[in-house]
Amino acid sequence: MTYNTVYPDDLQCPFCNEKVTSGVGFRFGCLENKNYKPGEKINWEGAVHRPETRPKGGNIKSVGYFNCDNVKCKSWSDCFPDVQQALITVKNDVIEKVEVYKGPLSGEQFEIIEPVQGGKQKARSPKK
Numbered sequence: 175m176t177y178n179t180v181y182p183d184d185l186q187c188p189f190c191n192e193k194v195t196s197g198v199g200f201r202f203g204c205l206e207n208k209n210y211k212p213g214e215k216i217n218w219e220g221a222v223h224r225p226e227t228r229p230k231g232g233n234i235k236s237v238g239y240f241n242c243d244n245v246k247c248k249s250w251s252d253c254f255p256d257v258q259q260a261l262i263t264v265k266n267d268v269i270e271k272v273e274v275y276k277g278p279l280s281g282e283q284f285e286i287i288e289p290v291q292g293g294k295q296k297a298r299s300p301k302k
């Protein structure tokens with residue numbers, strides 16, 4: 175699966191407070207295995223991209239995944255770290271913030287939180 179990775183300077187594992195150095199994988203913009211730093215502009219042009227068109231204003235919030243790099247952390251078990259969620263906030267095409275995210279989650283992989291995706295969400299809203 176093709177994705178991009180962002181390397182924030184200030185993302186800490188919520189279990190041990192160690193800095194996360196291995197980056198946060200995400201799937202939006204052009205999917206090209208590109209490495210980003212916060213403050214850099216997302217590339218929306220390319221053969222494979224998500225969503226299909228650049229969101230209005232270049233604003234998007236989406237879930238990405240990381241793991242703690244500290245093998246003594248309790249998020250590690252059986253020699254493998256748990257996958258944890260981060261929320262990546264992009265404003266005007268620029269990666270503004272990467273923070274630990276605790277949900278809510280729909281279960282969709284690499285969920286796009288904003289803008290709200292059309293169709294599905296509307297159908298789910300309760301009837302009055």
Ligand SMILES: [Zn+2]
Nearest residue numbers: 187190242247
């Ligand atoms: Zn940790």
